Amino acid sequence: MEKLDIRTHLIVLISATLFWFVFQSNAEIHGLVVLCALYMCVAGYWEKAPGFIMTYIIMLLLAYLTAPIMGIMYVVICTFARAIPLTMVAAPILYANPSRMMYSFQRIHVPKNVLVMLCILIRFFPVIEKEMLSIRNGIRARGIFPTWWSILKNPIMAYECFFVPLTVRCLKLSTELGASAELRGLDSSNPRSCIYNIGFTYKDILAILGFVLGCIGVMLGVRTWLS
Amino acid sequence: MGNKLKMKDIITLAIFNVAILVVMVVVKMVIMMVATPAFNYLAYVGVMALFCAPLYVVMSNKVAKTGTLFVTALFSGLMMLLFGSGWFLIVELIVGVICELLMLGENTYKNPIRNGIGYIVYWVLYAVGSAIPLYLFKDQYLASLADSYTEEGLETLVYYGSPAMVALISVITIVFAIVGYLIGCYFLKKHIKKAKLV
Numbered sequence: 001m002e003k004l005d006i007r008t009h010l011i012v013l014i015s016a017t018l019f020w021f022v023f024q025s026n027a028e029i030h031g032l033v034v035l036c037a038l039y040m041c042v043a044g045y046w047e048k049a050p051g052f053i054m055t056y057i058i059m060l061l062l063a064y065l066t067a068p069i070m071g072i073m074y075v076v077i078c079t080f081a082r083a084i085p086l087t088m089v090a091a092p093i094l095y096a097n098p099s100r101m102m103y104s105f106q107r108i109h110v111p112k113n114v115l116v117m118l119c120i121l122i123r124f125f126p127v128i129e130k131e132m133l134s135i136r137n138g139i140r141a142r143g144i145f146p147t148w149w150s151i152l153k154n155p156i157m158a159y160e161c162f163f164v165p166l167t168v169r170c171l172k173l174s175t176e177l178g179a180s181a182e183l184r185g186l187d188s189s190n191p192r193s194c195i196y197n198i199g200f201t202y203k204d205i206l207a208i209l210g211f212v213l214g215c216i217g218v219m220l221g222v223r224t225w226l227s
Numbered sequence: 228m229g230n231k232l233k234m235k236d237i238i239t240l241a242i243f244n245v246a247i248l249v250v251m252v253v254v255k256m257v258i259m260m261v262a263t264p265a266f267n268y269l270a271y272v273g274v275m276a277l278f279c280a281p282l283y284v285v286m287s288n289k290v291a292k293t294g295t296l297f298v299t300a301l302f303s304g305l306m307m308l309l310f311g312s313g314w315f316l317i318v319e320l321i322v323g324v325i326c327e328l329l330m331l332g333e334n335t336y337k338n339p340i341r342n343g344i345g346y347i348v349y350w351v352l353y354a355v356g357s358a359i360p361l362y363l364f365k366d367q368y369l370a371s372l373a374d375s376y377t378e379e380g381l382e383t384l385v386y387y388g389s390p391a392m393v394a395l396i397s398v399i400t401i402v403f404a405i406v407g408y409l410i411g412c413y414f415l416k417k418h419i420k421k422a423k424l425v
Contacts, residue, residue: 004282017313026374071377071385072267078375083310090309113237114396120241122304159410164244164418166365171285174242178235187234 002173003044006104008091010202012211016089019215020082025226027080037090039211043092052091056084073096094122102195116186120177127173135165236290242340243286246304247279251303254278264380271394272354273403275281276346280407281414284348288415289425291336296345297323301355318356325352339412347404354393361388 001098023029033056040049059081067074093101098119105115140160145151151158183189232240258271287295298396300323304316335341344378360368362382369381386392419425 017308017311020311024371024374029374037342037390067377071379072259073263075376075380077312082375088310111258113232113234116234117235117241117298117302120238121245121305124242124245125249128246132249142231154315159278160414164414167281167285167414167419168422168424170243170246171239171289174235174239174289177242178238180323181234217257217372 003037004042004092004207005198005200005204006093006101007108007200008172009043009089009096010105011208012140013086013089013093015208015212016086019219020086024217025222027226028218028223029085031222032085032215033088035134035211035214035218036085038087038214039207040091042207042210045092045095048091049088050093052084054087056081059084062187068205076137084205098123099194100198103192103196104198107198112186116181120134132170132174138165230293232290232292232294234333236292239286239290240298242301243282245301247282247286247299248302248306248339250278251275251284251306262332264383265387266345268383268392269401270403272350272357272396273400276304276350276400276404277407277410278403280346282411283421284408284411284415285335285425286343287346288419291334293327293330295336296326296349298325299323300349314360315356322349322356324350343405343408343412347401348410350400350404351397354396358393358396361370361385378406 016032019032020029023032033053037049037053040052063074064076064083082096102115102119105118106112110118111175135196139145142163145154145158248294254275255271258267258274262270283299300319304319307313307315307319326345329348330336330345331339335345369385372381372384387396415425
């Protein structure tokens with residue numbers, strides 16, 4: 001199935017954020033989660049949607065279970081759970097091909113510098129996570145902090161052992177990526193071309209309309225039911 | 228050398244800011260789970276400033292061009308947007324502009340004192356900005372949190388949003404940001420400059 005345009009995902013993300021502000025009760029957020037899951041299915045990411053829904057349900061259950069014991073945990077878990085619907089509509093952008101994304105956003109005149117930053121912002125989180133894990137493994141392999149409580153014995157050394165390699169890795173990665181980007185002509189002033197067929201179709205318009213109308217329906221339905 | 232950001236500067240800023248965001252999220256999560264609510268409200272921005280400083284010092288010295296603090300603010304705002312606090316993106320954009328105005332001039336990011344002032348002001352404004360909804364649209368803000376906060380949690384939030392508490396939070400943030408910045412400068416001199424990476 002041909003996937004929806006990335007600009008459609010962006011419009012839906014903006015709409016979801018606006019409705020997210022308007023939605024106040026948990027029931028409205030539950031409705032938004034269902035709508036976002038449906039949108040993910042329409043956008044061709046149906047295999048990813050159940051994972052998000054399960055995470056949302058587990059977080060809500062944990063929040064309600066921990067609320068009587070530790071109020072702050074309820075707040076923490078609820079804050080993260082409420083961010084899930086926005087992550088769900090952002091997911092199609094996160095999983096999109098960078099080439100498609102850059103070309104698509106270029107057509108709505110997003111500045112190139114902003115585009116490059118967005119692409120790195122989206123793509124680089126797993127890399128940084130991996131780097132952090134390898135730094136932790138390196139520390140363990142050298143026997144510097146064999147257990148987690150040995151960090152508490154020498155926190156200043158732990159700070160140095162973690163942040164110096166992380167900074168150096170970031171520097172190396174930025175140098176390599178910068179050189180690679182220049183070689184690939186990312187700095188070129190010519191307009192970018194793309195091998196993918198990119199354009200707005202009736203499916204995109206239907207997806208946006210369906211999502212917005214769904215959100216309005218959830219809002220009106222829940223508010224009528226609650227009153 | 229021009230003061231305009233080139234592609235390699237953009238990439239450096241983006242990579243370092245992603246690392247800063249990861250550190251911020253980890254610090255916030257750990258503090259929320261481990262520390263008391265008082266410490267959480269009073270010191271979480273300061274602790275973030277302490278832990279992000281080494282990355283910021285190296286990034287600002289490597290790029291050293293107008294826009295460094297603005298991009299840092301923009302990334303924080305975008306992250307908060309994803310967590311559902313879209314208003315914070317506007318706050319961060321204003322913070323970014325103020326910090327860039329402070330950093331106007333030749334080679335200001337290479338000047339340790341000017342750079343330090345920029346970094347500290349950025350974090351103080353970040354702390355103050357977090358309390359803005361309690362002053363501008365308090366009722367709507369509290370109503371939007373009613374389902375995800377307990378009654379006690381909301382009372383604590385309002386208490387730590389009072390002007391006196393915001394002033395105290397700012398002072399704590401300044402202290403942590405200074406300590407973090409000094410440690411960052413020490414790392415830069417001891418490890419990064421010695422290895423000729425910047």
